Amino acid sequence: MGTKSFIFGTAVSDYNFIGREKETRRLIANFNGGINTILISPRRIGKTSLVKHAIKQIEGQEDLIVVYLDMFACKTEYEFYNALSAAVLKQTASRAEMWMEYAREFITRLTPKIAFSPEANSEFSLSLGISPKTHTPEEVLSLAENIAAKRNKRIVICIDEFQQIGELPDSITVQKRLRSVWQHQQLTSYCLFGSKKHMMTNIFQRRNMPFYQFGDMIYLGKIDAGQWVKYITSHFTDGKRHISPELAGKLCDTVDNYSSYVQQLAWLLFSSLNEGESANETQLDRATEDLLDTNEALFMQQIEPLTSYQLNFLRAIADGHHSGLGEADIREEYALGSPSNITRLKAALVGKDLIEMRDRGAIHITDPVFRLWLQRRL
Numbered sequence: 001m002g003t004k005s006f007i008f009g010t011a012v013s014d015y016n017f018i019g020r021e022k023e024t025r026r027l028i029a030n031f032n033g034g035i036n037t038i039l040i041s042p043r044r045i046g047k048t049s050l051v052k053h054a055i056k057q058i059e060g061q062e063d064l065i066v067v068y069l070d071m072f073a074c075k076t077e078y079e080f081y082n083a084l085s086a087a088v089l090k091q092t093a094s095r096a097e098m099w100m101e102y103a104r105e106f107i108t109r110l111t112p113k114i115a116f117s118p119e120a121n122s123e124f125s126l127s128l129g130i131s132p133k134t135h136t137p138e139e140v141l142s143l144a145e146n147i148a149a150k151r152n153k154r155i156v157i158c159i160d161e162f163q164q165i166g167e168l169p170d171s172i173t174v175q176k177r178l179r180s181v182w183q184h185q186q187l188t189s190y191c192l193f194g195s196k197k198h199m200m201t202n203i204f205q206r207r208n209m210p211f212y213q214f215g216d217m218i219y220l221g222k223i224d225a226g227q228w229v230k231y232i233t234s235h236f237t238d239g240k241r242h243i244s245p246e247l248a249g250k251l252c253d254t255v256d257n258y259s260s261y262v263q264q265l266a267w268l269l270f271s272s273l274n275e276g277e278s279a280n281e282t283q284l285d286r287a288t289e290d291l292l293d294t295n296e297a298l299f300m301q302q303i304e305p306l307t308s309y310q311l312n313f314l315r316a317i318a319d320g321h322h323s324g325l326g327e328a329d330i331r332e333e334y335a336l337g338s339p340s341n342i343t344r345l346k347a348a349l350v351g352k353d354l355i356e357m358r359d360r361g362a363i364h365i366t367d368p369v370f371r372l373w374l375q376r377r378l
């Protein structure tokens with residue numbers, strides 16, 4: 001078959017991609033309408049997969065060019081400008097050989113300093129040598145708009161792991177620069193997405209922050225169980241194993257429909273079966289323990305820097321206390337300290353993205369498998 005039954009940990013497409021019809025339509029409408037988009041969710045829910053899926057749907061469209069880049073490795077303002085310019089040059093050139101011309105036309109005009117890697121083929125790396133000495137931020141940030149005008153097209157720039165902007169030195173100044181140039185562009189729009197919900201909402205939802213009300217804000221939710229069950233049962237069948245819809249539903253419940261974990265747990269169960277075999281509950285339980293095992297090192301690392309108060313607070317939530325944590329009996333049972341301590345604990349753990357507020361202020365542990373691990377193994 002050549003395809004993998006289940007994939008987790010990297011963006012998925014085609015056979016391994018399910019659902020997201022509504023979100024895909026909304027993204028494409030924004031791309032076509034020149035509307036900026038901000039997409040936020042915890043990690044591994046499916047942002048990258050969704051954006052790449054949407055991009056794929058409009059690939060053939062003549063009037064629109066979509067540029068994708070990942071900001072994760074950018075540690076300074078000018079590293080970001082280099083990455084951005086390289087992505088824009090590479091991905092707006094209509095043929096592989098044209099990017100060189102583009103670079104000359106749009107970059108050399110600004111500076112003589114360009115260094116290309118020798119193996120300049122389709123997967124080339126481009127080092128533009130853009131620095132504060134050669135370019136102002138405004139020049140670099142206008143590159144896409146200039147290319148769009150010249151080619152008589154519109155451009156959408158999708159920036160993954162955008163929360164990284166908050167980690168740059170002098171971050172607010174950088175954000176102001178970006179916003180002030182980007183908001184005046186007529187032909188270029190942006191899709192900015194990232195995890196670290198806390199950081200992302202700080203950047204986009206605070207009145208005094210440069211990116212306040214920059215665009216259409218989407219909180220990416222979970223894929224619902226109905227869709228997952230279809231996905232799991234059909235992929236088991238394709239791989240000559242079987243699972244009942246009921247057991248597949250139980251699998252989804254175990255990981256609270258959290259995208260990467262659904263696929264990971266389904267894989268652990270699938271791969272424990274022989275050809276022709278049907279999964280049973282005992283095997284699902286075993287696969288769930290395997291899931292905890294494989295993630296244990298990561299969870300240990302997550303709790304390592306926590307204070308004992310913070311850890312106790314997590315325990316209380318994992319035990320099912322989603323509200324009323326400030327009440328005397330709960331504070332006593334879990335050794336949480338004074339009522340004012342509760343406020344501090346909450347803020348600290350939200351800041352680390354370990355917990356989040358859901359409907360009507362109920363506190364939940366963000367990662368359902370981390371919650372399970374806290375319940376069972378701590």
Ligand SMILES: Nc1ncnc2c1ncn2[C@@H]1O[C@H](COP(=O)(O)OP(=O)(O)O)[C@@H](O)[C@H]1O
Binds near residue numbers: 019041042044046049
């Ligand atoms: N639409 C989807 N269909 C099936 N699986 C998905 C989907 N979106 C995400 N996943 C699962 O979640 C994992 C992480 O997806 P990814 O797009 O990298 O998330 P994010 O960018 O939010 O961190 C994927 O490897 C896959 O297992």
Ligand SMILES: [Mg+2]
Binds near residue numbers: 044047048049160
């Ligand atoms: Mg991603």
